[in-house]
Amino acid sequence: MTLPIRIELGEGGPTPYLPLAEIAPLVRRVVAADPEVTYTELGVRSFNKGIFHRRTVKGAEFTWQELYLVQKSDLVFSNIMAWEGAVALAGADDHGCVGNHRMLTCACDERLINPAFLAHYFKTPEGMNKLVGASSGTVARNRTLTAAALGKMTVPVPPLAVQSRIVRHLELLAEKTQEIETHLDAVERDAQRLIRSYIFASHGERSAKRRLSELVSQRQPDVAVDGTAQYRFAGVYSFGRGVFPSAVKMGSEFAYERLSTVRAGDFIYPKLMAWEGALGVVPAECDGMVVSPEFPVFTVNTEAVLPEVLDIYFRTPDVWPTLAEISGGTNARRRRLQPSAFLSYEMPVPSMAKQLELRAIYQRTQLLKAKHTAIRQANAALLPATLERVFAATEVAHA
Structure with missing residues (x-):
């Protein structure tokens, strides 16, 4: 308290x-x-x-x-x-x-x-x-x-002098919390640039381009929908924000007759929004969830490419305009990336040795982001907590 x-x-x-x-x-x-x-x-x-x-x-x-x-x-x-x-x-x-x-x-x-x-x-x-x-x-x-x-x-x-002192203190605090946010953002941007450079820059070797059909294989829907059963869906955010746990629905709530189970390490995207950066690897917290037939599901050939490499590459904004070009449809909001076009797409694939280096760095950056999340939460709570302390009493100080 x-x-x-x-x-x-x-x-x-x-x-x-x-x-x-x-x-x-x-x-x-x-x-x-x-x-x-x-x-x-x-x-x-x-x-x-x-x-x-x-x-x-x-x-x-x-x-x-x-x-x-x-x-x-x-x-x-x-x-x-x-x-x-x-x-x-x-x-x-x-x-x-x-x-x-x-x-x-x-x-x-x-x-x-x-x-x-x-x-x-x-x-x-x-x-x-x-x-x-x-x-x-x-x-x-x-x-x-x-x-x-x-x-x-x-x-x-309270007296104007007291008011002004409180405002100055709160403004200084707001400035410091913003400086912390700016610093964390800069560190995370640098980390992103580093891990992406393993794919897009040579680092002493040339990354060969390979078709996605050599790297992943599509799986067909494997769940027959029961109208009396519950299903926990996974979703994919646009703009490179990845795969997330979505809604829980009864089978009677939707018209799909079949669904696809997703496993941690699979690669998925919604056909309709892939061009806007809605692609990603399934994280552990979504293992065993389902997606509709509008989400192609791919098993990753880990002997050729690590899931982290796919995740980093397709969550990079510079890649999305090319995906838009190969997505069929004339209306921007109705473009669909069909699995056939996706599997024909070519991407640079570093050697497995470089991929393993990238994975190690990626895992460290994920730990860093987790720490940053805790710092951000504490930072965001600081100003409201200070406001509450300053105004909580019905008597306000002046030394």
């Missing part, structure tokens, strides 16, 4: 809580849209993910709604998603944008409240609970934060 940080106020009294209407009242700067002038409309993402720009269009496109000007340092709430953390501070890039009637903008009185301090408060459990409580409605997706309820919400207002 984390202890709240208690910051003494001058004489040790409690932090005052004031209605939002007194320190950051709702403002409605109505924009009379000129049909020929271009405007950028913004929105607010849920889960404290900030402001985004929806579209930039001429005023004639906004005939169905009123528009309101947003300025830098406004606190912007989505009235239908505020209960889910859709609140954010407008920055310099948002100054001069417009919001529709669902965007509630509050202008902070900076003699009383630091806008960044207030934005941080609404990321805390206490701030989130107030947004939920002020959003009327019984069904989650119909909860609406009204202007009246927004103005009545009370928020902590």
Whole structure:
């Protein structure tokens, strides 16, 4: 359990809580849209993910709604998603944008409240609970934060010096956590470049190109579907993100009469999305799962190529445009990579000695990524935990 940080106020009294209407009242700067002038409309993402720009269009496109000007340092709430953390501070890039009637903008009185301090408060459990409580409605997706309820919400207002110190501390912490993420990303990119170089660079030898028909063999569906049985499916993410455990379905839920069992080390892809990098080797956690007939399943000839080599090669973005070229279909979203075209494809295959070196490096990079995952999780939790500690008490410190 984390202890709240208690910051003494001058004489040790409690932090005052004031209605939002007194320190950051709702403002409605109505924009009379000129049909020929271009405007950028913004929105607010849920889960404290900030402001985004929806579209930039001429005023004639906004005939169905009123528009309101947003300025830098406004606190912007989505009235239908505020209960889910859709609140954010407008920055310099948002100054001069417009919001529709669902965007509630509050202008902070900076003699009383630091806008960044207030934005941080609404990321805390206490701030989130107030947004939920002020959003009327019984069904989650119909909860609406009204202007009246927004103005009545009370928020902590410690001295400005205390607010500024807290904001500086949180901004410094955010900067450091971002530096850690950037460093981890750079290390992982370097590791990816290294292992891919064993296939795409010579390393003192020339990698011979071989047809995939020499490296893998296709297996036919081996499971007769029973409508009363459950089946655990595997799937493949696009953009080189690999094979993953997918849904559990009853046989009565789908029309396929046969399915294919996949084993760890098999190579699979969905015909429809292979051109977008949806290919990969089946990991141990998916062993024994099934895929539909839309997923060709291949047994890897490990005397010719290691599964890791196939996995690395086909999860490389530079390879996907060539797969798109050999995928039939004129509509981009309906391209299909047929097994015959896949088996005719040629790829560079290093010597087995180089493949074994690659496997060893690949295994070490996987261990590194596992460690990085733990670091990322701790790093991601640091700022929310600090926010909770700073705002947990109803009395805020000042040394």
